[in-house]
Amino acid sequence: MSLSRRSFLFGLGAAGTGLAVGKTASASTGKEFTGYPDSYGVLHDISRCVGCRQCEGACNTVNDLDAPEKPFTDTSVLDTKRRTGQESFTVVNRFEPKGKRPHFAKIQCNHCQEPACASVCFVRAFKKSPEGPVVYNPDICVGCRYCMVACPFDVPAYEYDKAFSPRVRKCTMCAPRIAEGKLPGCVEACPKEALVFGKRDDLLALAKERIKKHPGRYIDHVYGEKEMGGTAWLYISDVPFEEVGMRTDLGSKSAPALTSGALGVVPMVVGLWPVFLTGMYGMTKRREKVAAQDQKVAVTAAVQEAEAKAAQELEVCRAKAKTDQEKALAKADKEREAAIAKALEEAATKEVPPETDETPHGEEA
Amino acid sequence: MNEQIMAPKKGLMTPFNIGAAIIVVAGIIITILRFTLGLGAVTNLSDYYPWGIWIGFDLMVGVALAAGGYVTSSACYLFGMKRYHAAVRPAILTGFLGYFFVVVSLIYDLGRPWRLPYPFLLGWGTTSMLFEVAFCVALYLTVLFLEFSPVALEWLGLKKARNLVHKLTILLTILGVVLSTLHQSSLGALFIPAPSKLHPLWYSEYIAVFFFVSSIVAGLSMVIFEGAISHKALHHRMGKEYLENHDDLTLGFAKAASMVLAGYFTIKWVGVAAGNHWDLLATGYGLWFLVEMFGFIALPSVLYAVGVREKKFGVIKIAAVISVLGIIVNRLNVSIICFNWYLPSADRYVPSWMEVVISLFMVTLIMLVFRFIANRMPLFDTHPDYRDNH
Numbered sequence: 001m002s003l004s005r006r007s008f009l010f011g012l013g014a015a016g017t018g019l020a021v022g023k024t025a026s027a028s029t030g031k032e033f034t035g036y037p038d039s040y041g042v043l044h045d046i047s048r049c050v051g052c053r054q055c056e057g058a059c060n061t062v063n064d065l066d067a068p069e070k071p072f073t074d075t076s077v078l079d080t081k082r083r084t085g086q087e088s089f090t091v092v093n094r095f096e097p098k099g100k101r102p103h104f105a106k107i108q109c110n111h112c113q114e115p116a117c118a119s120v121c122f123v124r125a126f127k128k129s130p131e132g133p134v135v136y137n138p139d140i141c142v143g144c145r146y147c148m149v150a151c152p153f154d155v156p157a158y159e160y161d162k163a164f165s166p167r168v169r170k171c172t173m174c175a176p177r178i179a180e181g182k183l184p185g186c187v188e189a190c191p192k193e194a195l196v197f198g199k200r201d202d203l204l205a206l207a208k209e210r211i212k213k214h215p216g217r218y219i220d221h222v223y224g225e226k227e228m229g230g231t232a233w234l235y236i237s238d239v240p241f242e243e244v245g246m247r248t249d250l251g252s253k254s255a256p257a258l259t260s261g262a263l264g265v266v267p268m269v270v271g272l273w274p275v276f277l278t279g280m281y282g283m284t285k286r287r288e289k290v291a292a293q294d295q296k297v298a299v300t301a302a303v304q305e306a307e308a309k310a311a312q313e314l315e316v317c318r319a320k321a322k323t324d325q326e327k328a329l330a331k332a333d334k335e336r337e338a339a340i341a342k343a344l345e346e347a348a349t350k351e352v353p354p355e356t357d358e359t360p361h362g363e364e365a
Numbered sequence: 366m367n368e369q370i371m372a373p374k375k376g377l378m379t380p381f382n383i384g385a386a387i388i389v390v391a392g393i394i395i396t397i398l399r400f401t402l403g404l405g406a407v408t409n410l411s412d413y414y415p416w417g418i419w420i421g422f423d424l425m426v427g428v429a430l431a432a433g434g435y436v437t438s439s440a441c442y443l444f445g446m447k448r449y450h451a452a453v454r455p456a457i458l459t460g461f462l463g464y465f466f467v468v469v470s471l472i473y474d475l476g477r478p479w480r481l482p483y484p485f486l487l488g489w490g491t492t493s494m495l496f497e498v499a500f501c502v503a504l505y506l507t508v509l510f511l512e513f514s515p516v517a518l519e520w521l522g523l524k525k526a527r528n529l530v531h532k533l534t535i536l537l538t539i540l541g542v543v544l545s546t547l548h549q550s551s552l553g554a555l556f557i558p559a560p561s562k563l564h565p566l567w568y569s570e571y572i573a574v575f576f577f578v579s580s581i582v583a584g585l586s587m588v589i590f591e592g593a594i595s596h597k598a599l600h601h602r603m604g605k606e607y608l609e610n611h612d613d614l615t616l617g618f619a620k621a622a623s624m625v626l627a628g629y630f631t632i633k634w635v636g637v638a639a640g641n642h643w644d645l646l647a648t649g650y651g652l653w654f655l656v657e658m659f660g661f662i663a664l665p666s667v668l669y670a671v672g673v674r675e676k677k678f679g680v681i682k683i684a685a686v687i688s689v690l691g692i693i694v695n696r697l698n699v700s701i702i703c704f705n706w707y708l709p710s711a712d713r714y715v716p717s718w719m720e721v722v723i724s725l726f727m728v729t730l731i732m733l734v735f736r737f738i739a740n741r742m743p744l745f746d747t748h749p750d751y752r753d754n755h
């Protein structure tokens with residue numbers, strides 16, 4: 001089989017140089033980003049896939065992964081639905097759409113144009129390279145696994161069993177092989193040309209051409225053209241995509257585009273909250289101060305009033321006391337005079353009345 | 366200093382101490398397993414569920430429930446509720462301990478925890494919501510530490526240092542509110558880039574707002590809840606000011622919680638309406654959503670209101686417990702239960718018993734440290750030397 005039939009490349013050497021220049025990409029600045037020009041991708045034609053698992057085997061070899069329990073020639077593994085894992089960067093699943101022959105679909109990292117995994121990584125361990133592959137740097141990864149949470153295609157896997165150097169694992173689009181001018185392992189191994197490697201733009205055109213050339217055969221949709229902002233791996237199929245286990249509810253907004261709104265609020269909070277809170281504090285302070293002042297005024301007034309009243313009362317008391325005193329004196333004088341008069345009288349008559357008995361009687365009454 | 370009497374000697378063999386001892390021993394053993402054999406040896410984490418209860422409970426719930434710190438200090442210092450002054454210290458301490466153990470849990474959960482400073486040293490992943498969370502939590506932990514330090518400095522008798530930090534109170538409080546607003550909401554925003562993975566009834570473009578508003582509920586309810594527990598267990602350590610204002614504070618916070626819950630209830634419906642997901646209410650997940658909405662949001666809101674009106678503290682306490690449970694339910698829903706909800710049950714995550722023990726281990730450590738500090742430092746009381754100084 002000729003190289004050009006499974007690759008849409010007309011000069012792999014040029015690809016190599018392109019990769020060597022390789023500027024680092026940050027597909028994650030929140031700006032409008034429509035993908036790198038001339039980046040690579042793979043077109044998977046689901047209608048052609050026969051489920052032979054040769055791509056899986058090739059991927060295992062080129063990536064030096066552990067050998068699985070059952071050999072790649074054993075198709076009984078297709079009886080259960082599988083996902084990508086730390087030792088399997090790609091898997092093929094069998095689906096039985098109603099009233100149709102069994103279909104097979106390969107999954108692996110889709111190398112998104114604006115990858116969720118790269119946009120959520122807080123150390124930027126994932127990068128979208130200008131050549132297309134989304135590459136991972138295990139040397140800085142902290143192992144938070146947010147990339148796995150965010151990937152809409154459930155692709156990255158983690159080495160949970162490693163205590164000291166666990167890594168996130170996923171398909172690399174065979175970036176090292178592309179740099180050497182080779183095809184990705186899986187593309188090279190496919191006997192049915194269900195996988196084609198090439199420039200994404202060319203692949204998109206090829207996909208649309210195939211759909212147009214065979215009216216009624218394909219679903220009129222290139223999966224990956226727009227999904228989650230577009231992916232480097234593209235798919236066409238003769239059965240609805242949801243019948244071969246692919247999500248059709250992802251929408252076309254990329255992860256960084258989704259997040260940018262929430263991130264945009266940050267400067268607002270940082271800018272406005274302190275102003276508002278300081279204002280709040282100022283108002284509280286002022287209210288307290290005013291309250292304190294009011295209180296002070298009220299207290300002084302009350303004190304003054306009380307003092308005035310007290311003085312007045314004192315005056316009244318004094319006056320009263322004076323008159324009382326005068327009265328008492330006068331009374332005392334009178335009493336004294338009366339007593340003297342009485343004593344004189346008594347002395348004259350020499351008669352003593354029984355006073356002690358009378359007083360308690362009077363009190364009782 | 367009569368107030369400084371130590372805890373009455375009850376003996377060490379209380380049921381709490383025995384339970385705590387068992388959990389601590391089991392926790393230490395599992396810790397050793399975790400760090401020698403790897404995450405896979407002790408957790409049920411999978412490629413579908415990279416985040417389990419150490420994130421869903423320890424981090425998500427931990428941060429929300431530690432919101433009492435910023436809620437109380439801002440109510441007291443910024444919003445003029447001076448009479449709640451006595452509640453600030455315990456709230457700040459629980460906040461600090463909560464955040465501290467969130468970071469400890471994170472060390473358990475990260476694949477390579479010793480690289481925790483990398484985001485700040487090597488790759489500034491500023492497009493990541495997690496970067497914002499990490500950045501704010503790191504700063505806020507420092508703020509909480511400073512806010513709490515007067516207590517320790519009073520205990521140690523370092524007057525100058527204490528008065529210096531005390532002068533910064535307002536600045537620290539404002540900083541605390543800004544940082545809390547950011548990371549409480551960012552925890553919800555962690556899920557914004559993954560609309561396809563979280564159930565539509567819980568996913569919302571407003572999820573960050575939901576997380577922030579519910580963190581206020583969590584903070585208020587935790588202060589009431591902790592106050593009730595501490596009141597029983599640590600009564601002998603409480604100063605006059607704390608005891609006198611305790612009921613007043615409970616009523617004030619309960620009233621606020623009732624209103625915030627009502628607002629939260631409303632905006633959650635706005636979220637459903639914005640996504641136009643009414644049809645999903647008739648599904649199993651819809652039922653579960655209704656349970657959360659009515660059982661854990663509307664119900665405590667009403668109970669709080671009734672409790673305040675009738676001055677029934679028992680009712681308020683029940684409302685606080687339901688609200689706290691509601692926060693736990695919500696955070697677990699978002700991060701685990703309604704995450705990857707479409708997967709067949711065989712692929713779903715259920716925590717291993719060892720993960721549960723580690724989570725209990727963290728909670729136990731928080732309680733032990735809190736008790737240690739409350740029994741020694743002037744937490745529910747100002748140090749006699751500084752009584753008039755606030």
Ligand code: SF4
Nearest residue numbers: 109110112115117151
């Ligand atoms: S498919 Fe997933 S892992 Fe691959 S680039 Fe897209 S988001 Fe990243």
Ligand code: SF4
Nearest residue numbers: 121141142144145147
């Ligand atoms: S696990 Fe590693 S690569 Fe993935 S988001 Fe975390 S730090 Fe980045």
Ligand code: SF4
Nearest residue numbers: 059171173184185186
């Ligand atoms: S591109 Fe390479 S790594 Fe990716 S699935 Fe194919 S062989 Fe595996």
